[in-house]
Amino acid sequence: xxxxYQTPRYLVIGTGKKITLECSQTMGHDKMYWYQQDPGMExxxxxxxxxxxxxxxxxxxxxxxxxxxxxxxxxxxxxxARPSHTSQYxxxxxxSRDIHTQYFGPGTRLTVL
Amino acid sequence: GDSVTQMEGPVTLSEExxxxxxxxxxxxxxxxxxxxxxxxxxxxQLLLKATxxxxxxxxxxxxxxxxxxxxxxxLEKGSVQVSDSAVYFCALSDLDRGNTPLVFGKGTxxxxxx
Numbered sequence: 001x002x003x004x005y006q007t008p009r010y011l012v013i014g015t016g017k018k019i020t021l022e023c024s025q026t027m028g029h030d031k032m033y034w035y036q037q038d039p040g041m042e043x044x045x046x047x048x049x050x051x052x053x054x055x056x057x058x059x060x061x062x063x064x065x066x067x068x069x070x071x072x073x074x075x076x077x078x079x080x081a082r083p084s085h086t087s088q089y090x091x092x093x094x095x096s097r098d099i100h101t102q103y104f105g106p107g108t109r110l111t112v113l
Numbered sequence: 114g115d116s117v118t119q120m121e122g123p124v125t126l127s128e129e130x131x132x133x134x135x136x137x138x139x140x141x142x143x144x145x146x147x148x149x150x151x152x153x154x155x156x157x158q159l160l161l162k163a164t165x166x167x168x169x170x171x172x173x174x175x176x177x178x179x180x181x182x183x184x185x186x187x188l189e190k191g192s193v194q195v196s197d198s199a200v201y202f203c204a205l206s207d208l209d210r211g212n213t214p215l216v217f218g219k220g221t222x223x224x225x226x227x
Binding site: 004006031033040041042043045048058090092101102103104105106107 | 147
C-alpha cells in the first residue's frame with residue numbers, strides 16, 4: 001500500500017490569501033496528480049506531473065499552480081484564494097512499473113470565505 | 114476520447130440487499146478497468162481491477178467482470194452492509210495512450226440502511 005500524505009486536511013481562509021496545499025509520497029512514484037472534487041463528488045483533473053521538473057495542466061482550467069522539484073513532493077499553490085476555490089482537493093500518485101493503479105491521499109478540504 | 118459512464122445515484126439499499134452499479138466505457142485502445150471507493154472524509158481507494166477481457170476483479174465481496182463485447186464493467190455485491198456506504202468510481206486506463214491519467218466516471222453514492 002502506498003503512503004501518500006496531504007496537509008492540511010482542513011483549511012478555512014479569507015479571500016485574497018495565498019495558500020499552498022502540500023502533497024508528499026514516500027514510494028518514489030514518478031507520476032503525481034491533483035484533482036478537484038466538487039460537491040457532487042465528480043473528480044476533475046487540474047494538474048499532473050510525470051517526474052521532476054515536469055508539470056502539465058489537466059482537463060479543468062484552474063487558477064492554481066504546481067511545482068515538482070523533488071520526486072516525493074508535489075505542492076499546489078493558489079496565489080489569491082476566492083470563494084469559488086472552495087472544494088475538496090485530492091492528490092494521487094502512480095508508480096512507473098504499475099501503470100494502472102493510482103494511489104490517493106486523504107484530501108484537503110478548503111473553504112474560502 | 115476515452116470516457117466512462119456510470120449510473121447516477123444516489124443509490125439507497127437495505128442491509129443484505131443485492132447491489133449493482135452499472136459502468137460502461139468508451140476507449141480507443143484496450144483499456145484496463147477499475148473500481149475505486151471513497152469512504153466519507155477520505156481519499157479514493159482501489160477496490161478492484163481487471164486488465165483484460167473476461168477477467169473478473171474481486172475484493173471484499175465485490176465483483177466486476179470486464180465485458181469487451183458490451184464495453185461494461187458493472188460492480189456487484191450479493192449482500193451489502195452499512196459499512197459499504199460510500200461513493201464508488203469506475204475508471205479506465207488506456208495503454209494505447211501511454212502515460213495519461215486514469216479516466217474516472219462521475220461517481221455513484223451508495224447508502225446502506227440497517
